[in-house]
Amino acid sequence: MRRISEPTVRRLSLYLRFLEEHAARGIATISSDELAACGATTAAQVRKDLSLFGSFGKRGLGYAVPELAARLRDILGLERTYGVAVVGAGKVGSALVQYGGFTSRGFLVRWVYDIDPARIGHAWNGVRVSDARDMEVDFHEGGPDIVIVATPGDAAQGVADRLVRLGVKAILNFAPVHLVVPDDVVVKNVNMAIELEALSYALRHG
C-alpha cells in the first residue's frame, strides 16, 4: 500500500469518529460531502483520502458506513489494544490518567510514573503511581506500546532517552520541548503554548 501522508492520517481519524457516530444511529451509507462536513475539508479531499487504499464507495450512493469504519480501524491499527504508560503525574499527567476517554478506543493506561515521593503510591483509575526509577525493571518483559511524556520541559529529554533505550517506539509528548530521538521512534507533540501563541498571532493579524 502506498505511503499515506500525515495530514491524511489525521483526517482518517476524524472520519472514523464521525462514521462511528453514524453507525451507532443505524445510518447505512454516507457521501463524501457529508464526511467532508465533519472534517473541515472538501468532498474531493475525502475521496482522495479514501481512494488511497482502494475503491470502497458505490457510485451514485456513497460509502457503506460500517464497512468503511472497519476498514479505517484496520488501517489506523485500532483493531488491537495498546498498553500505555504515563510518565509524570502532575497536573497534566493525572488529568490524562483520570480522564480515561481513550480506554474505549483501546489505549489502556497500565503504568504511571513520577519521581515525587508525595505522588508515588497514589492510585487513579486503579493504576498506582510508581517510582520512575522502576521503569527499567517494570518494562523488562512486556513494556508499553506508547508512552505519554507529561513531565516538566527540562526532564523530558532525559525521560525520552531512557524510553529509547528501553525499546519504546512511540511517544506522545506534552512537554514544551522538541524531543530528539532515533528515526525509528515516532513522536507526536501536544503543545498548548504553541496553540495559544498561534491564536495570539491570528488575533493580531487577519
Added chain:
Amino acid sequence: MRRISEPTVRRLSLYLRFLEEHAARGIATISSDELAACGATTAAQVRKDLSLFGSFGKRGLGYAVPELAARLRDILGLERTYGVAVVGAGKVGSALVQYGGFTSRGFLVRWVYDIDPARIGHAWNGVRVSDARDMEVDFHEGGPDIVIVATPGDAAQGVADRLVRLGVKAILNFAPVHLVVPDDVVVKNVNMAIELEALSYALRHG
C-alpha cells in the same frame, strides 16, 4: 507584511522559547543551525522563516538573541496579555486552570464555567467556577480574548455558537469534534485521540 503560513507561525513559537532560554543564559548570538536543532527543522527553513519579516541576522555571525526574541514576541502578539475563559471544568478543564503554566506567557485565566452544580462554586488558582448560564451577563462588558472549550464533544458546538454570538474571535478546542464557526473566528484544536491514533498508524506501518 506578507502573510505568514501556519507552519511558520508554529515554528516561530518554538524559536522564541529556545531564544528565551538562551537569553536567560546570557548568550548574545545564535546561528540558524542552532535554531534549527530546537525546532526539528533545517537551517534554511529557519532563515526563510525569519527573513519573512526583514533581515535581522548578521552575516558571518548569526542572530542577536534578545533582539530576535523581542521581534518574535511582537510578531506573535505576545507583548500584551490575554484574558482567557475556560468552559468545562471537568478533568481537562480543571487541569488547565490548575496548571497555570500559561500565566507567565501572558495568558490569564479569569473565568471558568461549568453546568454541573457540583463543580460550580469551587475555586482553583483563585478563579471561581461559575454557572455557564452566566457567560452572557459576565461578558457583557469586557469578555475574554480567548476561550478554551473543554466540554464533552456533544456540548462543544453549542458552546461555540454562544461564544460566536458573544463576539469571541479565538477558540482553543479540546473537545473531539470539529467546530463550525464564521470565517472571522479562529479555532485551534488539541485532540489527543487523533495524536494517539496517528501513533497507532505509525506503529503499524513504517
Added chain:
DNA sequence: GGATGTGAATGTCTTCACAGCT
C-alpha cells in the same frame, strides 16, 4: 441522476545552492 475515482492543474511548503555581507 447522483456520487465515486482519478489524472491534471494549481497552490503551498521545503530544500537547494549560491550570491552577498561582515
Added chain:
DNA sequence: AGCTGTGAAGACATTCACATCC
C-alpha cells in the same frame, strides 16, 4: 572564512473537472 538572505527548483498537498459506474 562564516553565515545570512533569497531566487529557483523540488516535493508535497489540495482542488478541479470530468469520465465512470451504480
